[in-house]
Amino acid sequence: MTAPADRRGTVRARPAPMRHLAPNALPVAMAVAVAVFALLEPAFLSIDNLVGIARQVAIVGIMAVCMTFVIMTGGVDLSVGPVLALAGLAAFFALDGGHPLPVVLLAGLAVGAAVGLANGLTVAVLQLPPIIVTLAMLSIARGTALIVGGPEQHLIRNEPAYSFIGTGSVLGLPFSVYVFAAVAGLMILVQRRTPLGLLVAAIGDNERAAYLSGHRIRITKTVVYVICGTGAALAGIIQSSQVHTALATYGPFGTELDVIAAVVLGGTSIMGGNGSVARTVLGVFFLGILNNGMNILNVPIDIQLIAKGAIIVVALSVAARRA
Amino acid sequence: MSAQAAPVLNARGLSKVYGNLVALADADFAVRPGEVRALIGSNGAGKSTLVKILTGAIVPTGGRVEIGGEPVPLGDPLGMIRRGVACIYQHSNLAPAMSVLDNIFLGRQPTGRFGIVDTRRQRREAAALLARHGIEIALDAPVGTLPTVKQKEVEILKALALDARVILMDEPTAWLASADVARLHATIRALRQRGVAIVYISHVLDEIFAVCDTVTIMRDGRVVAESQLAETDRAQVVQLMVGETLARETVAAARQQRRPRGTGEIRLRVRDLGRRGVFGGVSFDLHAGEILCLTGLIGSKRTELVRCIFGSDRFDAGTIEIDGRAVSPRSPVEGIASGIGFVPEDRHREGLMLDMTVTDNLVMATLDRHRRGPLLSLAGMARAGRRAIDDLSVRPPGGGTAVKLLSGGNQQKVLVGKWLALGPRILILDEPTVGVDIGAKAEIYAILRREREKGAAILMVSSDLEEVMTVADRIGVMVSGRLSAVHDAGSVGMDEIVREIGGGTP
Numbered sequence: 048m049t050a051p052a053d054r055r056g057t058v059r060a061r062p063a064p065m066r067h068l069a070p071n072a073l074p075v076a077m078a079v080a081v082a083v084f085a086l087l088e089p090a091f092l093s094i095d096n097l098v099g100i101a102r103q104v105a106i107v108g109i110m111a112v113c114m115t116f117v118i119m120t121g122g123v124d125l126s127v128g129p130v131l132a133l134a135g136l137a138a139f140f141a142l143d144g145g146h147p148l149p150v151v152l153l154a155g156l157a158v159g160a161a162v163g164l165a166n167g168l169t170v171a172v173l174q175l176p177p178i179i180v181t182l183a184m185l186s187i188a189r190g191t192a193l194i195v196g197g198p199e200q201h202l203i204r205n206e207p208a209y210s211f212i213g214t215g216s217v218l219g220l221p222f223s224v225y226v227f228a229a230v231a232g233l234m235i236l237v238q239r240r241t242p243l244g245l246l247v248a249a250i251g252d253n254e255r256a257a258y259l260s261g262h263r264i265r266i267t268k269t270v271v272y273v274i275c276g277t278g279a280a281l282a283g284i285i286q287s288s289q290v291h292t293a294l295a296t297y298g299p300f301g302t303e304l305d306v307i308a309a310v311v312l313g314g315t316s317i318m319g320g321n322g323s324v325a326r327t328v329l330g331v332f333f334l335g336i337l338n339n340g341m342n343i344l345n346v347p348i349d350i351q352l353i354a355k356g357a358i359i360v361v362a363l364s365v366a367a368r369r370a
Numbered sequence: 371m372s373a374q375a376a377p378v379l380n381a382r383g384l385s386k387v388y389g390n391l392v393a394l395a396d397a398d399f400a401v402r403p404g405e406v407r408a409l410i411g412s413n414g415a416g417k418s419t420l421v422k423i424l425t426g427a428i429v430p431t432g433g434r435v436e437i438g439g440e441p442v443p444l445g446d447p448l449g450m451i452r453r454g455v456a457c458i459y460q461h462s463n464l465a466p467a468m469s470v471l472d473n474i475f476l477g478r479q480p481t482g483r484f485g486i487v488d489t490r491r492q493r494r495e496a497a498a499l500l501a502r503h504g505i506e507i508a509l510d511a512p513v514g515t516l517p518t519v520k521q522k523e524v525e526i527l528k529a530l531a532l533d534a535r536v537i538l539m540d541e542p543t544a545w546l547a548s549a550d551v552a553r554l555h556a557t558i559r560a561l562r563q564r565g566v567a568i569v570y571i572s573h574v575l576d577e578i579f580a581v582c583d584t585v586t587i588m589r590d591g592r593v594v595a596e597s598q599l600a601e602t603d604r605a606q607v608v609q610l611m612v613g614e615t616l617a618r619e620t621v622a623a624a625r626q627q628r629r630p631r632g633t634g635e636i637r638l639r640v641r642d643l644g645r646r647g648v649f650g651g652v653s654f655d656l657h658a659g660e661i662l663c664l665t666g667l668i669g670s671k672r673t674e675l676v677r678c679i680f681g682s683d684r685f686d687a688g689t690i691e692i693d694g695r696a697v698s699p700r701s702p703v704e705g706i707a708s709g710i711g712f713v714p715e716d717r718h719r720e721g722l723m724l725d726m727t728v729t730d731n732l733v734m735a736t737l738d739r740h741r742r743g744p745l746l747s748l749a750g751m752a753r754a755g756r757r758a759i760d761d762l763s764v765r766p767p768g769g770g771t772a773v774k775l776l777s778g779g780n781q782q783k784v785l786v787g788k789w790l791a792l793g794p795r796i797l798i799l800d801e802p803t804v805g806v807d808i809g810a811k812a813e814i815y816a817i818l819r820r821e822r823e824k825g826a827a828i829l830m831v832s833s834d835l836e837e838v839m840t841v842a843d844r845i846g847v848m849v850s851g852r853l854s855a856v857h858d859a860g861s862v863g864m865d866e867i868v869r870e871i872g873g874g875t876p
Contacts, residue, residue, distance in 0.1 A: 236745075240745045240746055240748065241744060241745055241746060242737045242738070242741060242746060245730060245737065245746065246737070248723070248726060248730075249723050249726065249730075249734060252723035252724065252725050252726055253719070253720075253722065253723045253724065255719060255720050256714075256719075256720050256721055256722060256723060256734075257723070257734070258682075258702060259682055259702050259712060259714055259720055259721075260702070260734045260735045260788070261702045261703045261705075261706035261735055262703075262737075263703060320723075320725050321725055
């Protein structure tokens with residue numbers, strides 16, 4: 048133990064393979080999952096199935112990339128599930144009233160933006176903890192959905208334009224996948240190349256310093272919740288279009304946890320600051336691959352839930368070692 | 371003095387390498403019972419690395435540590451504490467809502483039957499401890515309600531309750547007023563009497579010469595000198611710490627011609643400014659091209675005053691004029707719009723985004739200038755960052771480095787650079803060199819003088835009198851929320867300022 052510099056790395060340092068693995072934990076975990084599923088069931092790698100995965104993740108994916116900014120500011124939005132349901136209902140009623148498609152979409156998105164605005168203002172101006180504010184909103188929005196939508200399923204029939212959003216495909220890929228790609232691309236651009244993106248990271252890192260640097264913290268915080276609510280509404284539109292139905296109980300309890308899990312798996316710190324929309328997309332696909340692979344292997348749903356939880360913890364603990 | 375006694379703590383050939391950075395190279399460090407040893411050096415000299423090895427927080431790349439003559443396993447924080455090595459950090463590690471007694475025994479309360487805390491025994495042991503070391507403190511007071519110096523004493527008690535034989539103190543006086551520094555020093559002397567070894571880490575040479583017996587000087591990850599303080603003097607110590615050029619520059623700074631009232635143009639006019647219950651009746655002018663230093667005790671409300679001028683706090687009486695126009699900034703946004711830059715006191719909590727890059731931090735106050743349509747010009751930001759890094763000699767010079775990896779002095783340069791990017795007409799700095807090494811201090815003074823020459827009006831809060839006497843064109847003294855006097859720097863001596871700070875008549 049007396050040797051100087053040349054013996055570095057030998058004293059209880061992390062073994063070299065682990066160190067290189069850590070920053071790439073998520074891609075490596077994805078590769079392992081893909082390899083295991085492909086070995087056990089070659090059909091996993093069929094084009095149809097891969098396209099299916101992309102389609103399955105689009106809804107959670109859109110919510111997750113929009114949630115990333117909220118979590119980067121040190122917040123969280125638990126109210127995305129009922130917002131998804133509310134937006135579907137709003138779209139249904141707009142369609143029912145015979146309005147043109149742009150109005151229908153606007154109605155759906157506006158509901159999400161409004162809920163996001165309420166969340167954002169409460170968090171930013173009243174300075175209440177986001178987890179409590181959005182938990183309350185989860186309850187309020189679900190109650191509202193139940194009042195508005197009632198217990199029955201609202202079928203969306205003979206609306207080819209609206210149905211195209213969730214079920215149509217272009218060049219062999221579902222249209223919803225293009226929507227996810229567009230939203231993800233836009234959010235990546237916003238994060239990397241706009242003042243908002245930099246400010247979101249700055250607030251999560253040190254809100255007080257961002258304020259003293261002359262930034263309008265309240266506005267920025269409000270905006271990220273509006274983005275998150277609007278994203279959830281977009282997801283709700285796609286969902287209702289996909290299943291031709293609007294229902295007050297869509298986006299059940301647990302939806303928000305899937306979304307948050309994808310963001311956190313992508314390496315965004317739940318404490319705020321560090322984060323990346325691009326890596327959230329990876330997290331979304333990782334969860335999608337797990338779900339799909341276990342379905343293909345006919346793993347019972349109870350075992351699936353346990354396995355998913357365990358894999359999330361393992362993946363996170365490996366990723367945490369990069370610090 | 372027990373200079374001949376065997377060292378209680380003896381480290382030999384310690385080294386620590388991070389990637390290609392050698393943080394510590396073959397360092398020897400020993401301290402004997404009843405010795406107060408100063409550990410000094412610029413930021414980045416390797417002090418923190420050495421301390422972290424001694425507390426077991428990190429594992430050295432090489433070397434060994436002996437306590438009481440026996441080699442100890444490294445990288446074992448609990449083991450170090452058990453063997454009697456305690457560390458008192460610059461920032462408090464106490465639980466503020468809990469009582470002094472609970473803090474002293476935190477995490478190792480003596481328990482009776484059924485695992486119930488034996489408070490009577492705690493109280494008995496604590497009282498004995500207080501008596502033995504001549505410290506007076508109310509055991510039931512919540513720690514958060516105590517003055518800072520008392521909190522330091524609680525930390526010392528906590529260490530003593532663990533039978534600490536060596537206490538490392540990292541910048542123990544950074545947040546203390548000068549009367550309290552003397553108090554802390556008295557406590558340290560009492561500990562020395564009882565054979566406790568103290569390692570005193572500080573940038574403040576006055577304190578080192580006042581309380582320490584010996585000194586270890588580090589530079590660039592190496593121990594460059596060890597000596598008895600009685601056999602050396604300040605000039606020699608500074609020389610060893612920073613090398614010749616910076617020492618000369620510091621001297622040059624002191625001799626820099628002073629310019630009270632700068633160009634004569636009044637940039638900031640403050641009249642009868644007040645905030646109820648905090649400060650009141652503050653009036654002064656700040657001129658373009660001058661540095662006005664506000665000095666005083668901690669708690670004399672200087673920070674509160676400058677915050678009101680910047681807009682991050684509100685005032686409720688009096689007026690502020692900038693360039694003859696009345697303003698009352700209600701937020702930093704408005705302060706900045708009036709041309710004010712503000713370097714806050716606590717660079718970690720209020721100044722920097724530690725996880726973000728140097729470049730991101732440097733452009734943080736000037737983002738709007740890098741906007742091209744809805745997007746940011748990343749190239750423009752990188753260019754601005756590079757220019758600032760060169761201007762301020764930030765090291766390491768990479769704009770992509772996370773700020774938390776920089777030394778304190780370089781972090782401070784980044785923070786100052788953020789505001790210089792604004793081209794502020796008024797630059798307010800609150801204790802800009804706390805915890806900054808002498809080398810970086812000299813560089814920061816040079817930066818301030820340069821801005822002054824360019825016509826900026828600089829308002830600086832500082833408790834460091836040597837600093838005030840060196841850089842100020844004029845000196846304002848605040849006592850208990852009142853601005854008691856403003857002097858031209860050349861016409862007043864340090865003794866006079868000291869008397870005023872204490873509340874004596876000018």
